Amino acid sequence: MIAGAVITAFFGAAMAGKLSNEQLERIILVLLVVIGIALIVEGFLxxxxxxxxxxxxxxxxPAGILFGLAIGLVSSLLGVAGGEVIIPTLVFAFGADIKTAGTASLLVSLPTVLVGALRYASRGAFAEDRTALVNTIAPMGVGSVIGAIIGGMLVGIVPAAVLKVTLGVILNISAFRVFHKVNSSNKKAES
Incomplete structure (x- = not known):
């Protein structure tokens, strides 16, 4: 899965520059809703x-390589680590439990994100406003590390079904926010 993800992360960054913000937002919306609903349903199974x-x-x-190719493409196009796609893939396609899928997701995400970030940087994506980037990345990085430590401590305590439903709800809330943003942008454009 990692091999496929890294390959398409390289090419997906170039493709992202060719899509409009509205097209990317619609892709994100559909992915988040489908995956979120699947996880919620699976949480009750x-x-x-x-x-x-x-x-x-x-x-x-071969399936892992193909899924990896799709995950890398989605990750680099949308600028995400891919966990929202990796975890459901591991759960549904490979039968992994949610906790194992979450851990494996980190292992697949790290090289995928690194390749995508390097590719975006080589295209000048971070050159314009480095101060804003640093002011955003540093606090989020610290928060992510703290969250990962807390999550690692809770992984044996929180039931898998709760994790699945929670992740599904979070993905659907994110989809709602994207949908709301797309509709607001469309209404402003029409005015």
Missing amino acids: PQQIPALLPPALSWRI
């Missing part, structure tokens, strides 16, 4: 649902 893929490595390796 029996604890462990069977994987969509057969257990044979001859199926899982």
